[in-house]
Amino acid sequence: MSGEIILQARGLGISFGGVDAVKAVDFDLRQGELRCLIGPNGAGKTTFFRLLSGQHTPTRGTITFRGRSLNALQPYQIARLGIGIKTQVPSLFEGLSIAENIEMAARRRASGKVVKAIVDDVLEHIGLGELRDRLCSELAHGQRQWVELGQILASKPAVALLDEPAAGMTHSESLKTVQIIRDITRESAVIVVEHDMDFIRLIGERVTVFERGAVIAEGSFEEIAKDPQVRAAYLGRKETANA
Structure with missing residues (x-):
């Protein structure tokens, strides 16, 4: 695979009360x-995501971003280095408009007239230009998700961590989110944590599968979908539940 390694974990793990939530990844x-992170509930993927973003402090192992250790840094320090986070529940400034929320993100990397150009471009990409002056407190769920993704677009972090960006969306909304x-x-x-396998199928260029705090498979969606261990750990459970 081409491209410089930008974010790396070695032997990364965390324990809670003597239980290994993430073992040594x-x-x-x-x-x-x-990259998409998948796995059944309790597999450790969300905990791993929180280790990368500084929401949890590792019990063991290392995390490096462009060769710099993240182990002892707070979430805001990690964000300043160039790692953007979109949580499962959108975190917006409710009393501000869509455009104002995007503008605040754009000002992290630009100023003056450039900011307006960024805001206009992002609003076009997320399809909310006609609602630019609408307060975020008045938005529907899918629109709120798109505004937060728009903030990521506007700030252009080196790494974007997206936690269930399609949660609660209709199929058509999910397609737009893709x-x-x-x-x-x-x-x-980009790293995406997501439960919706149809959504992962649409965007999963490379998928990492967690089970019981460990990585059990990596590859394209087609490759991991055929893996017997993955089907037993995750896909098989879903198929059984839907049978």
């Missing part, structure tokens, strides 16, 4: 890569 994310994420990957390496 090795992980490489390359420049421009779109396109926005692909826009983000033009400027940022």
